[in-house]
Amino acid sequence: MRDFNQLTQYAREKVEATETPLNLYHRAQVRKNIIDSAITVIIASAVLALSTTQFTGNTTVQSPAVKTYIQQQLVASRTQP
Amino acid sequence: MAVLTWQSLELIQVHQNREETLEFDFDSIREFIFKLSYSLTLDYTLAEDLAQDCLIKVWQHQGRLKELDSAEAWIAKVVTNKARNYWKRKPKWLPLTPSIPAPNEQDPMMVELRTLISDLKPESRDVVLLVAVSGYTYAEAATILEVPEGTIASRFSTAKKQLQHLMGDES
Numbered sequence: 001m002r003d004f005n006q007l008t009q010y011a012r013e014k015v016e017a018t019e020t021p022l023n024l025y026h027r028a029q030v031r032k033n034i035i036d037s038a039i040t041v042i043i044a045s046a047v048l049a050l051s052t053t054q055f056t057g058n059t060t061v062q063s064p065a066v067k068t069y070i071q072q073q074l075v076a077s078r079t080q081p
Numbered sequence: 082m083a084v085l086t087w088q089s090l091e092l093i094q095v096h097q098n099r100e101e102t103l104e105f106d107f108d109s110i111r112e113f114i115f116k117l118s119y120s121l122t123l124d125y126t127l128a129e130d131l132a133q134d135c136l137i138k139v140w141q142h143q144g145r146l147k148e149l150d151s152a153e154a155w156i157a158k159v160v161t162n163k164a165r166n167y168w169k170r171k172p173k174w175l176p177l178t179p180s181i182p183a184p185n186e187q188d189p190m191m192v193e194l195r196t197l198i199s200d201l202k203p204e205s206r207d208v209v210l211l212v213a214v215s216g217y218t219y220a221e222a223a224t225i226l227e228v229p230e231g232t233i234a235s236r237f238s239t240a241k242k243q244l245q246h247l248m249g250d251e252s
Contacts, residue, residue: 004244007194008213011123014191015168015214020115021129028136 113134113153114128119162121207124196131167135160151200157225161211165203197244205240212237 098209119128
Protein backbone atom coordinates (compact mmCIF):
# COMPACT_ATOMS: atom_id res chain seq x y z
CA MET A 1 0.00 0.00 0.00
CA ARG A 2 1.46 3.33 -1.11
CA ASP A 3 1.20 6.33 1.14
CA PHE A 4 0.23 9.92 0.41
CA ASN A 5 3.80 11.24 0.32
CA GLN A 6 4.92 8.53 -2.08
CA LEU A 7 2.10 9.25 -4.49
CA THR A 8 2.50 13.02 -4.48
CA GLN A 9 6.28 12.73 -4.77
CA TYR A 10 5.81 10.39 -7.72
CA ALA A 11 3.36 12.82 -9.35
CA ARG A 12 5.76 15.71 -8.85
CA GLU A 13 8.62 13.81 -10.47
CA LYS A 14 6.39 12.64 -13.28
CA VAL A 15 5.30 16.21 -14.07
CA GLU A 16 8.89 17.44 -13.99
CA ALA A 17 10.04 14.63 -16.28
CA THR A 18 7.25 15.11 -18.80
CA GLU A 19 8.18 17.15 -21.82
CA THR A 20 5.92 20.03 -22.74
CA PRO A 21 4.17 19.39 -26.08
CA LEU A 22 6.02 21.36 -28.74
CA ASN A 23 2.93 22.30 -30.71
CA LEU A 24 1.04 23.62 -27.70
CA TYR A 25 1.56 27.25 -28.65
CA HIS A 26 0.55 26.63 -32.24
CA ARG A 27 -2.57 24.76 -31.15
CA ALA A 28 -3.47 27.57 -28.78
CA GLN A 29 -3.11 29.99 -31.69
CA VAL A 30 -5.38 27.86 -33.85
CA ARG A 31 -7.89 27.64 -31.02
CA LYS A 32 -7.78 31.39 -30.48
CA ASN A 33 -8.33 31.99 -34.20
CA ILE A 34 -11.33 29.65 -34.15
CA ILE A 35 -12.79 31.47 -31.14
CA ASP A 36 -12.16 34.86 -32.79
CA SER A 37 -13.79 33.65 -36.01
CA ALA A 38 -16.80 32.33 -34.13
CA ILE A 39 -17.20 35.64 -32.30
CA THR A 40 -16.94 37.53 -35.61
CA VAL A 41 -19.60 35.29 -37.18
CA ILE A 42 -21.92 35.78 -34.19
CA ILE A 43 -21.52 39.57 -34.29
CA ALA A 44 -21.97 39.65 -38.07
CA SER A 45 -25.10 37.48 -37.78
CA ALA A 46 -26.51 39.73 -35.10
CA VAL A 47 -25.88 42.87 -37.18
CA LEU A 48 -27.41 41.20 -40.25
CA ALA A 49 -30.47 40.06 -38.29
CA LEU A 50 -30.93 43.55 -36.88
CA SER A 51 -30.65 45.12 -40.34
CA THR A 52 -33.14 42.66 -41.79
CA THR A 53 -35.60 43.39 -39.01
CA GLN A 54 -35.30 47.12 -39.55
CA PHE A 55 -35.63 47.25 -43.30
CA THR A 56 -37.78 44.33 -44.35
CA GLY A 57 -40.12 43.53 -41.53
CA ASN A 58 -43.18 45.21 -40.21
CA THR A 59 -41.52 45.37 -36.86
CA THR A 60 -39.07 48.21 -36.72
CA VAL A 61 -36.42 48.97 -34.23
CA GLN A 62 -36.74 52.65 -33.45
CA SER A 63 -35.75 54.90 -30.65
CA PRO A 64 -38.65 56.78 -28.95
CA ALA A 65 -37.36 60.04 -30.38
CA VAL A 66 -37.37 58.69 -33.93
CA LYS A 67 -40.83 57.21 -33.41
CA THR A 68 -42.22 60.51 -32.15
CA TYR A 69 -40.63 62.37 -35.07
CA ILE A 70 -42.16 59.97 -37.62
CA GLN A 71 -45.57 60.22 -35.98
CA GLN A 72 -45.39 64.02 -36.08
CA GLN A 73 -44.42 63.95 -39.75
CA LEU A 74 -47.30 61.59 -40.55
CA VAL A 75 -49.80 63.79 -38.75
CA ALA A 76 -48.40 66.87 -40.45
CA SER A 77 -48.60 65.28 -43.88
CA ARG A 78 -52.22 64.23 -43.33
CA THR A 79 -53.36 67.61 -42.09
CA GLN A 80 -51.89 69.46 -45.05
CA PRO A 81 -54.50 70.39 -47.72
CA MET B 82 7.17 23.58 -9.66
CA ALA B 83 10.72 24.40 -10.61
CA VAL B 84 10.23 25.79 -14.08
CA LEU B 85 10.18 29.39 -12.95
CA THR B 86 11.29 31.04 -9.77
CA TRP B 87 8.53 32.42 -7.62
CA GLN B 88 10.04 35.86 -7.28
CA SER B 89 9.96 36.72 -10.93
CA LEU B 90 9.12 35.59 -14.32
CA GLU B 91 12.38 36.82 -15.73
CA LEU B 92 11.24 37.45 -19.25
CA ILE B 93 8.34 39.54 -18.06
CA GLN B 94 10.56 41.40 -15.62
CA VAL B 95 12.85 42.29 -18.51
CA HIS B 96 9.94 43.65 -20.47
CA GLN B 97 8.60 45.49 -17.45
CA ASN B 98 11.83 47.45 -17.27
CA ARG B 99 11.58 48.59 -20.86
CA GLU B 100 9.35 51.19 -22.37
CA GLU B 101 8.84 49.20 -25.52
CA THR B 102 5.63 47.38 -26.27
CA LEU B 103 5.38 44.11 -24.46
CA GLU B 104 6.14 41.38 -26.88
CA PHE B 105 5.54 38.12 -25.20
CA ASP B 106 7.68 35.14 -25.87
CA PHE B 107 5.00 32.63 -25.04
CA ASP B 108 7.38 29.77 -25.61
CA SER B 109 9.21 30.72 -22.44
CA ILE B 110 6.09 30.45 -20.30
CA ARG B 111 4.58 27.57 -22.26
CA GLU B 112 6.45 25.05 -20.17
CA PHE B 113 5.50 26.74 -16.91
CA ILE B 114 1.82 26.78 -17.83
CA PHE B 115 1.80 23.22 -19.11
CA LYS B 116 3.57 21.76 -16.07
CA LEU B 117 1.34 23.62 -13.67
CA SER B 118 -1.66 22.44 -15.68
CA TYR B 119 -0.39 18.87 -15.48
CA SER B 120 0.18 19.19 -11.73
CA LEU B 121 -3.31 20.52 -11.20
CA THR B 122 -5.15 17.97 -13.35
CA LEU B 123 -2.87 14.92 -13.02
CA ASP B 124 -3.87 14.03 -16.55
CA TYR B 125 -1.75 14.70 -19.62
CA THR B 126 -4.61 15.15 -22.08
CA LEU B 127 -6.58 17.48 -19.80
CA ALA B 128 -3.37 19.40 -19.10
CA GLU B 129 -2.89 20.02 -22.82
CA ASP B 130 -6.39 21.47 -23.12
CA LEU B 131 -6.06 23.49 -19.93
CA ALA B 132 -2.66 24.87 -20.94
CA GLN B 133 -4.10 26.02 -24.27
CA ASP B 134 -6.99 27.74 -22.50
CA CYS B 135 -4.55 29.49 -20.19
CA LEU B 136 -2.17 30.50 -22.99
CA ILE B 137 -5.09 32.19 -24.74
CA LYS B 138 -6.08 34.02 -21.56
CA VAL B 139 -2.51 35.17 -20.89
CA TRP B 140 -2.23 36.25 -24.49
CA GLN B 141 -5.41 38.30 -24.24
CA HIS B 142 -4.25 39.98 -21.03
CA GLN B 143 -0.58 40.40 -21.80
CA GLY B 144 -0.78 44.17 -21.46
CA ARG B 145 -2.02 43.82 -17.90
CA LEU B 146 0.95 41.69 -16.91
CA LYS B 147 3.19 44.74 -17.03
CA GLU B 148 1.28 46.25 -14.13
CA LEU B 149 1.45 43.22 -11.85
CA ASP B 150 3.85 42.72 -8.97
CA SER B 151 4.12 39.04 -9.75
CA ALA B 152 3.14 37.86 -13.18
CA GLU B 153 3.75 34.29 -12.13
CA ALA B 154 1.25 34.56 -9.30
CA TRP B 155 -1.35 35.92 -11.72
CA ILE B 156 -0.70 33.19 -14.28
CA ALA B 157 -0.79 30.53 -11.56
CA LYS B 158 -4.11 31.96 -10.39
CA VAL B 159 -5.50 31.74 -13.91
CA VAL B 160 -4.38 28.12 -14.26
CA THR B 161 -5.72 27.18 -10.82
CA ASN B 162 -9.12 28.76 -11.43
CA LYS B 163 -9.51 27.14 -14.82
CA ALA B 164 -8.25 23.78 -13.51
CA ARG B 165 -11.24 23.57 -11.15
CA ASN B 166 -13.57 23.19 -14.10
CA TYR B 167 -11.41 20.45 -15.54
CA TRP B 168 -12.04 18.28 -12.47
CA LYS B 169 -15.65 18.06 -13.57
CA ARG B 170 -14.51 16.44 -16.81
CA LYS B 171 -13.36 12.90 -17.09
CA PRO B 172 -10.10 12.10 -18.84
CA LYS B 173 -10.79 11.60 -22.53
CA TRP B 174 -8.79 8.45 -23.02
CA LEU B 175 -9.36 5.24 -21.17
CA PRO B 176 -7.30 2.11 -21.76
CA LEU B 177 -9.02 -0.62 -23.75
CA THR B 178 -7.12 -3.28 -21.87
CA PRO B 179 -4.43 -3.06 -19.21
CA SER B 180 -1.85 -4.23 -21.74
CA ILE B 181 -2.69 -1.50 -24.28
CA PRO B 182 -2.22 1.88 -22.65
CA ALA B 183 -4.27 4.82 -23.86
CA PRO B 184 -2.53 7.60 -25.77
CA ASN B 185 -0.23 9.82 -23.76
CA GLU B 186 -1.30 8.97 -20.28
CA GLN B 187 -2.64 6.23 -18.16
CA ASP B 188 0.01 6.00 -15.52
CA PRO B 189 -1.54 3.83 -12.78
CA MET B 190 -0.10 5.90 -9.95
CA MET B 191 -1.30 9.16 -11.49
CA VAL B 192 -4.74 7.64 -11.99
CA GLU B 193 -4.74 6.42 -8.37
CA LEU B 194 -3.81 9.85 -7.04
CA ARG B 195 -6.36 11.56 -9.31
CA THR B 196 -9.07 9.19 -8.13
CA LEU B 197 -8.24 9.82 -4.48
CA ILE B 198 -8.01 13.58 -4.87
CA SER B 199 -11.27 13.75 -6.79
CA ASP B 200 -13.05 12.92 -3.53
CA LEU B 201 -11.78 16.09 -1.88
CA LYS B 202 -13.65 19.38 -1.78
CA PRO B 203 -12.44 21.72 -4.54
CA GLU B 204 -10.79 24.13 -2.10
CA SER B 205 -8.89 21.31 -0.41
CA ARG B 206 -7.97 19.77 -3.74
CA ASP B 207 -6.42 23.05 -4.91
CA VAL B 208 -4.26 23.20 -1.81
CA VAL B 209 -3.06 19.59 -2.05
CA LEU B 210 -2.19 19.95 -5.72
CA LEU B 211 -0.45 23.31 -5.34
CA VAL B 212 1.54 22.31 -2.26
CA ALA B 213 2.17 18.60 -2.56
CA VAL B 214 2.40 18.21 -6.33
CA SER B 215 3.33 21.64 -7.70
CA GLY B 216 5.73 22.28 -4.82
CA TYR B 217 4.50 25.71 -3.78
CA THR B 218 4.96 26.82 -0.19
CA TYR B 219 1.97 27.63 2.01
CA ALA B 220 2.68 31.35 1.53
CA GLU B 221 2.83 31.02 -2.24
CA ALA B 222 -0.34 28.93 -2.35
CA ALA B 223 -2.02 31.53 -0.13
CA THR B 224 -1.15 34.25 -2.64
CA ILE B 225 -2.46 32.20 -5.56
CA LEU B 226 -5.70 31.23 -3.83
CA GLU B 227 -6.10 34.60 -2.07
CA VAL B 228 -6.70 33.12 1.36
CA PRO B 229 -4.67 33.41 4.58
CA GLU B 230 -1.64 31.19 4.96
CA GLY B 231 -3.19 29.61 8.05
CA THR B 232 -6.18 28.53 5.99
CA ILE B 233 -3.85 26.84 3.53
CA ALA B 234 -2.07 24.98 6.33
CA SER B 235 -5.35 23.91 7.87
CA ARG B 236 -6.84 22.74 4.56
CA PHE B 237 -3.68 20.86 3.67
CA SER B 238 -3.53 19.10 7.01
CA THR B 239 -7.19 18.10 6.89
CA ALA B 240 -6.99 16.95 3.27
CA LYS B 241 -3.83 14.96 3.93
CA LYS B 242 -5.46 13.16 6.84
CA GLN B 243 -8.52 12.44 4.72
CA LEU B 244 -6.40 11.03 1.91
CA GLN B 245 -4.31 8.94 4.29
CA HIS B 246 -7.49 7.57 5.76
CA LEU B 247 -8.76 6.67 2.28
CA MET B 248 -5.46 4.95 1.57
CA GLY B 249 -5.62 3.00 4.79
CA ASP B 250 -2.52 4.72 6.11
CA GLU B 251 -3.18 6.21 9.51
CA SER B 252 0.48 6.87 10.30
